[in-house]
Amino acid sequence: LAAGTAAFAQTDPLPSWNDGATKTAIVEFVEAVTTAGGPDFVGAADRIAVFDNDGTLWAEKPAYVQLFFALDRVKALAPEHPEWTTQEPFASVLKGDMKGALAGGHKAIAEIIAATHSGMTTDDFAETVAAWFSTAKNPEKDRLFSQMTYQPMHELLDYLRANGFQTFIVSGGGIDFMRVFSDDLYGIPPAQVIGSTGQLKFELQDGVGPVLIKQPEIALVDDGPGKPVGIQMHIGQEPIFAFGNSDGDLQMLQYTCLPEGPSFCGIVHHTDAEREWAYDRNSDVGKLDKGLDAAAADGWTVVDMKSDWKTVFPAEGNN
Amino acid sequence: LAAGTAAFAQTDPLPSWNDGATKTAIVEFVEAVTTAGGPDFVGAADRIAVFDNDGTLWAEKPAYVQLFFALDRVKALAPEHPEWTTQEPFASVLKGDMKGALAGGHKAIAEIIAATHSGMTTDDFAETVAAWFSTAKNPEKDRLFSQMTYQPMHELLDYLRANGFQTFIVSGGGIDFMRVFSDDLYGIPPAQVIGSTGQLKFELQDGVGPVLIKQPEIALVDDGPGKPVGIQMHIGQEPIFAFGNSDGDLQMLQYTCLPEGPSFCGIVHHTDAEREWAYDRNSDVGKLDKGLDAAAADGWTVVDMKSDWKTVFPAEGNN
Ligand SMILES: [Ca+2]
Numbered sequence: 138l139a140a141g142t143a144a145f146a147q148t149d150p151l152p153s154w155n156d157g158a159t160k161t162a163i164v165e166f167v168e169a170v171t172t173a174g175g176p177d178f179v180g181a182a183d184r185i186a187v188f189d190n191d192g193t194l195w196a197e198k199p200a201y202v203q204l205f206f207a208l209d210r211v212k213a214l215a216p217e218h219p220e221w222t223t224q225e226p227f228a229s230v231l232k233g234d235m236k237g238a239l240a241g242g243h244k245a246i247a248e249i250i251a252a253t254h255s256g257m258t259t260d261d262f263a264e265t266v267a268a269w270f271s272t273a274k275n276p277e278k279d280r281l282f283s284q285m286t287y288q289p290m291h292e293l294l295d296y297l298r299a300n301g302f303q304t305f306i307v308s309g310g311g312i313d314f315m316r317v318f319s320d321d322l323y324g325i326p327p328a329q330v331i332g333s334t335g336q337l338k339f340e341l342q343d344g345v346g347p348v349l350i351k352q353p354e355i356a357l358v359d360d361g362p363g364k365p366v367g368i369q370m371h372i373g374q375e376p377i378f379a380f381g382n383s384d385g386d387l388q389m390l391q392y393t394c395l396p397e398g399p400s401f402c403g404i405v406h407h408t409d410a411e412r413e414w415a416y417d418r419n420s421d422v423g424k425l426d427k428g429l430d431a432a433a434a435d436g437w438t439v440v441d442m443k444s445d446w447k448t449v450f451p452a453e454g455n456n
Numbered sequence: 457l458a459a460g461t462a463a464f465a466q467t468d469p470l471p472s473w474n475d476g477a478t479k480t481a482i483v484e485f486v487e488a489v490t491t492a493g494g495p496d497f498v499g500a501a502d503r504i505a506v507f508d509n510d511g512t513l514w515a516e517k518p519a520y521v522q523l524f525f526a527l528d529r530v531k532a533l534a535p536e537h538p539e540w541t542t543q544e545p546f547a548s549v550l551k552g553d554m555k556g557a558l559a560g561g562h563k564a565i566a567e568i569i570a571a572t573h574s575g576m577t578t579d580d581f582a583e584t585v586a587a588w589f590s591t592a593k594n595p596e597k598d599r600l601f602s603q604m605t606y607q608p609m610h611e612l613l614d615y616l617r618a619n620g621f622q623t624f625i626v627s628g629g630g631i632d633f634m635r636v637f638s639d640d641l642y643g644i645p646p647a648q649v650i651g652s653t654g655q656l657k658f659e660l661q662d663g664v665g666p667v668l669i670k671q672p673e674i675a676l677v678d679d680g681p682g683k684p685v686g687i688q689m690h691i692g693q694e695p696i697f698a699f700g701n702s703d704g705d706l707q708m709l710q711y712t713c714l715p716e717g718p719s720f721c722g723i724v725h726h727t728d729a730e731r732e733w734a735y736d737r738n739s740d741v742g743k744l745d746k747g748l749d750a751a752a753a754d755g756w757t758v759v760d761m762k763s764d765w766k767t768v769f770p771a772e773g774n775n
């Protein structure tokens with residue numbers, strides 16, 4: 138028995154998941170769709186798995202990582218924009234008054250994103266993100282953002298890929314932002330990252346060559362009903378496996394799991410105030426309300442972070 | 457010698473390409489970027505190859521395949537649109553007067569495309585295309601459109617993939633149209649097809665489930681400067697290998713081959729009036745004018761179809 142347990146422990150593909158209904162549901166689904174000749178077999182070409190990012194693959198509290206980036210960019214760019222000292226939401230950002238800055242809601246955030254995410258080439262933007270990301274930390278946990286991914290989700294991505302799945306990110310975050318770190322962080326190459334997308338303009342610049350200039354206009358808001366749209370535009374196939382954590386994932390989960398045929402839908406429920414954060418129906422970031430009801434009604438798997446995850450974040454130095 | 461020739465013939469990855477400068481340029485490039493430790497080595501993750509479709513992977517004369525589909529759909533849908541009997545460009549289409557129908561230029565074509573490519577679910581559209589495509593023939597050659605792909609380009613796609621390249625279609629054609637046959641025809645899965653894209657609307661329909669409704673509004677015109685834009689949006693990496701056939705590919709070729717580093721750009725020059733069609737600088741479909749000049753200036757490889765290709769189309773029954 139001891140030898141058998143050791144052998145199982147060695148080959149457990151999800152060591153950071155505690156045994157229980159959640160882990161069992163994942164493993165049974167993967168085994169069912171990969172069992173050749175079985176009633177739920179799905180060919181490798183159709184094993185499409187999609188993952189939300191913020192709150193699903195990494196932490197999103199106290200605010201989205203990309204918002205911290207945007208706010209730091211406002212400060213860095215302020216010398217070129219003297220008008221920002223009196224113009225909201227920039228004036229509040231520069232005074233360090235985040236509450237004031239975000240009082241303008243979606244419109245204020247959109248202005249901050251446009252001011253910090255357009256007007257440069259895609260290459261220059263990627264370099265700026267990479268430099269920022271190499272040192273930026275979560276202010277509450279004093280830990281690099283790159284170290285605030287979820288260890289159990291890393292194992293799940295690896296497990297799915299080892300079973301012939303293609304793994305995609307489908308996030309409300311910016312596509313050009315996430316692609317800077319998606320491969321290093323998650324083993325997900327740029328072509329498998331779907332996110333909110335700005336228009337681009339091609340220019341052949343003298344002495345520079347061909348470049349793409351990021352425009353302020355939006356091509357795709359990859360959130361809510363925009364997630365199935367992004368999936369169709371980029372992948373062109375319906376996923377059979379989807380994971381999210383908020384009501385912004387509801388339509389992606391419906392699109393994956395309501396049609397006939399084998400499918401798996403999971404929701405990360407943030408229940409761990411000690412190791413991470415605890416929030417759901419009343420949260421401003423990552424609100425999970427309709428999603429919890431839909432999960433109960435449709436039989437989706439809800440991960441109880443506190444009880445299902447043996448560890449939350451990777452050991453320091455890994456991701 | 458005979459034995460050596462036979463061995464080479466057996467292993468020649470491009471048997472439908474005649475020996476000469478064009479074939480040599482392709483093979484030497486692929487060998488250079490796949491030679492580990494060599495000065496031009498490119499890791500597999502960066503071996504991105506992009507191909508135009510119409511006129512590059514298959515024939516585009518006397519008109520784009522998708523236009524024949526759209527015209528046939530106008531005829532099929534006419535009973536539901538009595539107003540079309542007097543409304544241009546539909547009236548001319550229904551009278552079989554193609555010249556009259558296309559007299560309205562881009563605007564007329566856009567109206568025909570909108571009327572035949574929107575208002576249905578993506579699934580219904582795909583079924584309609586598949587049914588049409590299974591029997592539709594090129595009117596001049598009396599050959600199935602599915603049999604009008606270029607045998608040498610099939611071999612090139614296979615050769616690149618065998619050498620670790622990822623192959624993408626980057627076409628002005630409709631993304632949802634091409635994805636119906638791209639995998640069967642070219643071994644290119646839906647997620648690696650980039651094309652002109654319409655907006656989509658997610659709906660959760662009673663008794664049906666989640667669907668995406670094709671909208672008449674355009675999200676991306678994947679032609680000319682839109683091709684590098686589509687490449688960035690979908691792939692997020694610069695290609696190192698690109699093939700096109702018209703001025704609509706110019707910016708894609710510039711984007712691939714003007715930056716520093718190993719790269720290959722090819723143009724299919726239609727020079728074979730007997731086996732296919734001969735056209736370039738003055739053609740209405742597939743005009744190749746600036747592209748020929750750029751190829752000469754920048755050292756891109758121009759395929760002379762007549763002399764470089766041993767065969768043009770696959771043997772009947774294959775593709
Ligand atoms: Ca989320």
Ligand SMILES: [Ca+2]
Nearest residue numbers: 508510511702
């Ligand atoms: Ca073309």
